[in-house]
Amino acid sequence: MLSVICESPGVLRVQQRDVPARGNGEVLLRVSRVGICGTDLHIFTGSQPYLEYPRVMGHELSAVVVEAERDSGLSAGDSIYVMPYLSCGHCVACRQGKTNCCVNIKVLGVHCDGALTEYLSVPAQFVHKAEGVTLDQAAMLEFLAIGAHAVRRTDVLAGQRVLVVGAGPIGMAAMIFAKLRGAAVTCLDTRADRLAFCQSHLGVDAAVAVGVDDAKQLASLTDGEFFDAVFDATGNIDAMNRGFSFVAHGGKYTLISIVPGQVTFSDPEFHKRETTLLASRNATLADFETVLEAMRAGRIPDQALNTHRMQLADVPDAFARLLEPGQTVVKALVEC
Incomplete structure (x- = not known):
């Protein structure tokens, strides 16, 4: 063979x-x-x-x-x-x-x-x-299941504001399943082509390019409150550390990415927001079944x-x- x-x-x-x-x-x-x-x-x-x-x-x-x-x-x-x-x-x-x-x-x-x-x-x-x-x-089930698992683990709810940082396939999977749960989804990435894809094919509510005023744009989209759930799918330690600042008070931050190194954050900011920090690794059979159900219904x-x-x-x-x-x-x- x-x-x-x-x-x-x-x-x-x-x-x-x-x-x-x-x-x-x-x-x-x-x-x-x-x-x-x-x-x-x-x-x-x-x-x-x-x-x-x-x-x-x-x-x-x-x-x-x-x-x-x-x-x-x-x-x-x-x-x-x-x-x-x-x-x-x-x-x-x-x-x-x-x-x-x-x-x-x-x-x-x-x-x-x-x-x-x-x-x-x-x-x-x-x-x-x-x-x-x-x-x-x-x-294509596996990479979509990773996104479905992250969204399920974070318990995204309808009407919540969600930010996905990193518009690669895993980030896109998180966007798809957050949208299917009824969340308002914003994506943040460095690449204009990826942002355009997310808007035209995934129906995200907003797409923001990484740049000098990206934090102001994200604040404007949320009336200065930022996001109930933030997902990092960049595989970049600087982006992972920065993502803490985009979590709303009482919100959740889920790291789908994994990098060799130390994730660091400001404890006063983390504490005052009562941030929930989650890791999301791989997927379970239940997540694969979630993706299969969505595929059969023509929602992917x-x-x-x-x-x-x-x-x-x-x-x-x-x-x-x-x-x-x-x-x-x-x-x-x-x-x-």
Whole structure:
């Protein structure tokens, strides 16, 4: 089978490997689509701290079942999606149903080889039927579920004012699900093309460009009160630290981003606002189901989100172009 290996930062190669043998309790899959996300771009550029090379990237995937055990509930030919967070099932987090932050978590394409390959064998408990959606849509479930999880964790309510800082795919996912809950959503980003996309395709209520007067604009949009819920999806430590100042008194600040380093804030400001600070990591099966329900109802602009496509064999030559700002990439899908 054909696989794409990231041998070292900046080096991708096509390699022929044996089709994996299905292990006990596993499902053999023929990979159909793989979404490229920020994690993959960080692996390629050498800025993903939780990884050893070489690695087969890819954790956003849809596939078709080739072979499964009789009691798995799956049959050959089923269209499926994969929960790529391989949780242990017995740690302190898993016992509470918080499999997204499992102590022993292994993420496909990061801690173990992922989906940029033709066949993959995965433990059956992480394989789920993708009923009522296309294979393209199923491959976009994961990044949307991260946004849905952040919005659910923050308990966004109808009528609240929400700010999402960072208009990449994860930020866009948070915007989509905050809007679906009836919030008034503002996005803040450095890129005019991303802001325009959020207005034209996601229906955000306001879009503000990062600049010398952005704080004044945000204040004006909220009568000087700022936002009931602020989400950071930038992956930038300066933006994460600055975001505290945009939280209204009594509001919540949710960090979807993760960076190596220390998040700092003014304790007097934090205290007087009685700010709730939250981390949001990965997603749970309930969040995937939330996305599936919205997709089936036609409430996700998935065709607009899928801005780029490529074939698996073309990934080594085409991948670097996804990093070019002029490409205006939102979500690229690889066809296997």
